[in-house]
Amino acid sequence: MNTLVGKNVLVTGGASGIGGAISAALAAQGANVIVHYYRSKEAVEVLQKEVTEAGVGKIIPLQADLTAETSVNEFAQKVAAQVGALDVLVNNTGDLVERHALDSVKNEFWEKVMAVNLTSMMMVSRALLPLLKKAQDGASIVNLSSLAGRKGGHAGSLAYSTSKGAVLTFSRSLASELAEHQIRVNAIAPGLILGTRFHATHTTDESANKTIGEIPLKRAGNPFDVARAVVFLASEYNGFITGATIDINGGVYMA
Known part of the structure; x- marks a missing residue:
């Protein structure tokens, strides 16, 4: 892999x-990592302290609401200042x-899920495109999708699964569009990743245990299983992989 020492990186929801x-x-x-957060100020401060103590790389916290266009554009200006x-x-x-099952899905809820998972991704990518085009060795965009975007998800995840499936299409389309600028675009589709607020909020122990029993590797994933794949795609910033999806699910879905 190519070195990331001194490279400028942005991670949304990165606290x-x-x-x-x-x-x-x-x-x-060794990257300079701009960490976007919305409400997780304490978490990003802890992360910043840990990285500073390790003496490698740099964490730069920036707060923003990425579901509002004005806020995204202001956020991009702050990134450009850094x-x-x-x-x-x-x-x-x-x-x-x-x-929510289909019969209880309200338009407002549907639009909120799309805004959080898909529209925000488009707006951030659009707002930061000028900075990505300035990367000397070609740039890399990595979009987080989900196993739900591949398989449809569990009951009640209709809106979420649809948005994450759209992320996969968005990534392929954007890869084609930005190739002329030497900007690669790839997606990551994690399965059951425990140790996160997402699954602590939305997944019961019973559901998690049932899912683990169906995973060929017989374990859940952890956040660093995902992080290693992202580091690979990020460090291959002048590589030949674009428009691809890396599935991280222990063998539940094999493409």
Whole structure:
């Protein structure tokens, strides 16, 4: 892999859980990591302290609401004030929000889930494109999807699964569009990743144990299983992989 020392990286939702692991792993490679957060100020401060004590890489916290266009554009201006060019963008922000079957899905809820998981990704990518184009060795965008986007998810995840499936299509389409600028775009589709706020909120122990029993590797994933794959795609910033999806699910889904 190519070195990430001194490269400028942005991770949305990068303070804790999978995002926190991604931020820490990229910083450990010597990158300057801008960590976006919305409400997780304490978590990003802890992460910043840990990286500073390790003496490798750098964490730069930036707060924003990425579901509002004005806020995203202001956030992009703040990023530009920190770095002259952006080598890696990791679009990690996302949430199931709530579980609803079709007969209880309201338009407002549907639009909120799409805003969090898909529209925010488009707006952030669009707003930061000028900085990505300035990367000297070609840039890398990594979009976080989900196994739910591959298989449809569990009951009540209709809106979430649809948005994450759209992330896969968005990534392939964007890969084609940005190839002429030497910007690669790939997706990551994690399965059951425990040790995150997402599954602590939306997954019961009974459901997790049932899922683990169906995983060929017979274990759940952890945030660093995902982070290692992101580091690979990020560090191959002038590589030949684009428009691909890496599935991280222990063998539940094999493409």
